[in-house]
Amino acid sequence: MSVTDQVLAALLVYGLPVLFGVILICSVGFPFPISLMLVAAGSFVEQGEMKLWEVIAVASVAAVLGDQIGYGLSRWGGRRLINRISRKLGAETNIQQAEALTKRWSGAGIFLSRWLVTAFGPWVNVASGIAAYPWRRFLLWDVLGEVLWVILYVGIGYTFSNRVQTIAEILGNLSWVIVGLIVTVILGWKLMRIFAPEATT
Amino acid sequence: MKNLGWRQWLVVLAFVLVVCVTGLFAVRTVRRAIYWHYHQDEPIRPWMSLGYIAHSYSVPPWVLHQALGLPPRAGKPDRRPIREIAREQHRSVDQVIAILKDAIVHSRPPYPPPPDAPPDEGSPRGQPPAFTPGQTRGPIPPQQTPEPTQEPMRGRSP
Secondary structure, eight states: OOHHHHHHHHHHHHOHHHHHHHHHHHHHTOOOOHHHHHHHHHHHHHTTSSOHHHHHHHHHHHHHHHHHHHHHHIIIIIHHHHHHHHHHHTOHHHHHHHHHHHHHHHHHHHHHHHHTSGGGHHHHHHHHHHTTOOHHHHHHHHHHHHHHHHHHHHHHHHHTTTOHHHHHHHHHHHHHHHHHHHHHHHHHHHHHHHHSOOOOO | OOOOOHHHHHHHHHHHHHHHHHHHHHHHHHHHHHHHHHOOSOOOOTTOBHHHHHHHHTOOHHHHHHHTTOOOOSSSOOOSBHHHHHHHTTOOHHHHHHHHHHHHHTTSTTSOOOOSSOOSSSOTTSOOSSOOTTOOOOOOOGGGOOOOOSSOOOOOOO
């Protein structure tokens, strides 16, 4: 029996504590098909096994808490490490530029990585922490994105309550397609710049 | 044509790789969606409870309880995953899945739909009320197949 099957079986038997624990761990960075779990929870809500508001509240709090742990660890642990390394390498300017870029674009990045490209979520937490992105703004985007994610996936599970496994597999594949398309666009943009004719000034 | 350095070639390689992987996932997504369109039933997995399976396959939960020889439940169906039921009954999960599939097949057209509540005595179709461990019903010969019902009336889980 796969790990996914075991966790879903535990969700059936023990309910909310398992939902909370697994989402918390995964939000910190542990890889697990968590969307399947939320879709399953939505299905259990539809069948009267769980309560809607409890699932949304517990899952949202767990996700936000996990993100905050990832952010906090990298901000206060990773920050010192980055400072030490950049000082040794003499790359302080590059780091500062990267931080400025993260601070400028992280709002949208944090929000979208909560619900649309969830595979990036833990990485964005780490990047935001290392770049010392303002905590209050991080928390705001984080809460908005995670609540949207939970409502979206629980809603899908509720709507397709008799097709949990299938719909979760489709969603899982689809999210990787979205991630792939984003990376393709970024790399395509780089390629265009590589192959573009030299600008004549 | 420009002379590309190793970094540029790395970008080209990464681009090709990402396009291939994205295409692979896109194909898998479409294939899964097509499968869903043509096969309404999803595979039974060890994590699923009898209640969920009954809900997914639109059969009354008591049919599945009865098939596994479990006592009928008046309220909500059994929440335990079928792997636990299999362990308690000293069966493999595959055996339990086979029994459940068989019970589901016999609850759907062309067989008459089972009532929403379990009958008080015996089975409405003259079948034994429960399976003995390790035993599954074999395929019904064609001459025993009842007339298909006009409109399938599948029971729903409460």
